[in-house]
Amino acid sequence: MSRAAEKASPEVTADAAQPAAGHRRELLRQMLLIRRFEEKCVELYSAAEIRGFVHLYIGEEAVAVGVNQALTPDDSIVSTYREHGHALVRGIPMDSVMAEMYGKTTGCSRGRGGSMHLFDVSRRFYGGNAIVGGGLPLAVGIALADRMRGQERVTACYFGDGAVAEGEFHECMNLAALWDLPVLFCCENNLYAMGTALERAQAQTDLALRAGTYGMPAWPVDGMDVMAVEHAARNAAEAVRAGGGPHFLELRTYRFRAHSMYDPELYRDKAEVEQWRHRDPIEMLKGRLRDAGELSDDELAAMEDKLVDQIEASVAAARAAPAEPVEDLTTFVYSPESS
Amino acid sequence: MSTDDQVKTTYREAMRAAIREAMQRDDRVFLMGEDVGRYGGCFGVSLGLLEEFGPERIRDTPLSESAFVGAGIGAAMAGMRPIVEIMTVNFSLLALDQIMNNAATLLHMSGGQCNVPLVIRMTTGAGRQVAAQHSHSLEGWYTHIPGIKVLAPAALEDARGMLWTALQDPDPVLIFEHGSLYNTQGVLAADAGPVDIRSASIRRAGSDVSLITYGGTLPKALSAAEQLSADGIDAEVIDLRSLRPLDDATIMASVARTHRAVIVDEGWRTGSLAAEVSARITEQAFYELDAPVARVCTAEVPMPYPRHLEEAALPQPERIVAAARQVAG
Numbered sequence: 001m002s003r004a005a006e007k008a009s010p011e012v013t014a015d016a017a018q019p020a021a022g023h024r025r026e027l028l029r030q031m032l033l034i035r036r037f038e039e040k041c042v043e044l045y046s047a048a049e050i051r052g053f054v055h056l057y058i059g060e061e062a063v064a065v066g067v068n069q070a071l072t073p074d075d076s077i078v079s080t081y082r083e084h085g086h087a088l089v090r091g092i093p094m095d096s097v098m099a100e101m102y103g104k105t106t107g108c109s110r111g112r113g114g115s116m117h118l119f120d121v122s123r124r125f126y127g128g129n130a131i132v133g134g135g136l137p138l139a140v141g142i143a144l145a146d147r148m149r150g151q152e153r154v155t156a157c158y159f160g161d162g163a164v165a166e167g168e169f170h171e172c173m174n175l176a177a178l179w180d181l182p183v184l185f186c187c188e189n190n191l192y193a194m195g196t197a198l199e200r201a202q203a204q205t206d207l208a209l210r211a212g213t214y215g216m217p218a219w220p221v222d223g224m225d226v227m228a229v230e231h232a233a234r235n236a237a238e239a240v241r242a243g244g245g246p247h248f249l250e251l252r253t254y255r256f257r258a259h260s261m262y263d264p265e266l267y268r269d270k271a272e273v274e275q276w277r278h279r280d281p282i283e284m285l286k287g288r289l290r291d292a293g294e295l296s297d298d299e300l301a302a303m304e305d306k307l308v309d310q311i312e313a314s315v316a317a318a319r320a321a322p323a324e325p326v327e328d329l330t331t332f333v334y335s336p337e338s339s
Numbered sequence: 340m341s342t343d344d345q346v347k348t349t350y351r352e353a354m355r356a357a358i359r360e361a362m363q364r365d366d367r368v369f370l371m372g373e374d375v376g377r378y379g380g381c382f383g384v385s386l387g388l389l390e391e392f393g394p395e396r397i398r399d400t401p402l403s404e405s406a407f408v409g410a411g412i413g414a415a416m417a418g419m420r421p422i423v424e425i426m427t428v429n430f431s432l433l434a435l436d437q438i439m440n441n442a443a444t445l446l447h448m449s450g451g452q453c454n455v456p457l458v459i460r461m462t463t464g465a466g467r468q469v470a471a472q473h474s475h476s477l478e479g480w481y482t483h484i485p486g487i488k489v490l491a492p493a494a495l496e497d498a499r500g501m502l503w504t505a506l507q508d509p510d511p512v513l514i515f516e517h518g519s520l521y522n523t524q525g526v527l528a529a530d531a532g533p534v535d536i537r538s539a540s541i542r543r544a545g546s547d548v549s550l551i552t553y554g555g556t557l558p559k560a561l562s563a564a565e566q567l568s569a570d571g572i573d574a575e576v577i578d579l580r581s582l583r584p585l586d587d588a589t590i591m592a593s594v595a596r597t598h599r600a601v602i603v604d605e606g607w608r609t610g611s612l613a614a615e616v617s618a619r620i621t622e623q624a625f626y627e628l629d630a631p632v633a634r635v636c637t638a639e640v641p642m643p644y645p646r647h648l649e650e651a652a653l654p655q656p657e658r659i660v661a662a663a664r665q666v667a668g
Contacts, residue, residue: 078413121453127448134440136406140409141410148369168409171401175407338508
């Protein structure tokens, strides 16, 4: 990877002031929760228990976990189709996320959305959006409503490097900056828009540099280092909340698995994937915690066991949950109180 | 010229009064779109409202249809009641992704959590010699989409009254204003207010043939009905008003009375709203018919610039009269 050398924008790194050990263990637990949940999804998909498109976040967990540290329950989130991690760390109960994978009525979208459309409005989680770039205008609108109503909220808007090529990206960067709206743009740059490498799709591959041209602060961040992400996200969210207008984080990350469940991965070298696996965000944090004497093997094993139990329980609950009756097929097309 | 209970007005002024009333009654309402503020709206609908309500609520946007329509959806989800204006239906295609993939689907794919109480207004239709990128009637495309409602105010009372009712709707409503109607003059009750947005209306009662239309072709259908009357053919004119949902009951009741139907639609014939209405009549009132259903639509050509070609492309009273005579035998 020669990418880093070409970059004009220096990456944000972790704050020198280390957070408490307990907090760091919690970051690890959340990343593991996403990883183990998705590994279970792979198993369930292979067994044909869940279907549709399932886009795995494996490798990118530090982004969702780090950004989420900067958000309050009153903030809003607009996400993408690769959103299991965003949803889980937001606190959407795992049982309802797993039930959504099964298309059951107990799912967080009553089974109507599936993997790509997780919603929980009570937690201000406005969905997985499966049109690349399609969530950006929604985030701008939510932020506009907050501004007009005097709410001191931040709207975090996730999207990938692929979205940067969409016209909606340009329109929304401009509008958010023009109107000074409280949006935290979180660009998850995993270097591939499905199978198209960043340099094959973007004339300017420094996405933070691009965002900066709209007149908003934009920082590249090491998206494999959860503490670097948390540090950058806290600074950015604080500035947004203080009335500093939109901010942009380019979170440089990598997906270890296929674009969707399976693809032959003809578009990238196995060696490249292996190289990135050396920067696995979970292994990096584990290493730090071990080196600092903050995590014993027993503690880690106990953490893992607890996650396995939680995931198995969510699978059992989803299997047992009722399916929507076919008679209700056309509910939720219009609101019940629709005139 | 006005009496105590009636005022003389135009379609444009009625729309403006509707926006003003909505802004006054509900502080969650705001108007957003290209040139709605300082310019006064490209068709002058919002002229003066910036001075009255200020730039936060009469909000000029950049030429970013997808962003500002999507922002309207987001703001609606977050508790506002936006009115988004798109200059013309042709430009709405730049926002079609947001209308189709977000506004129309969010409620369903969120399992009932995310309703979108948004109103989108736009101009539609031809007749002003503005050629093939500003003149089409694409509202029929939008009627294909479950999850949205589609309105076409043609009468002054609907220009005045549909907006407020649409804003009370929990789901997205598209309002199509035919460009030829803005200067329509007439009288309106001084206390004219909200109207229903579900039913079709009989604008002229008749017994021999049903002319079923909406929007900019309503005046043409009424004119055709007068000409037919001189020939002893008593035409009923139905104004659909709501294009989605369609008021099947009013259509079928009319066909049951007249036994003949001519559908007048400024959209292109193929895959048109007229085709949908025709299919419904065939499905629901086939045995009432004394003649095949006829359609008068726009010629299947991108709208040409010269006046004589544009006139030839569009439904005109003469063509409606000819079609009605044919079905009347």
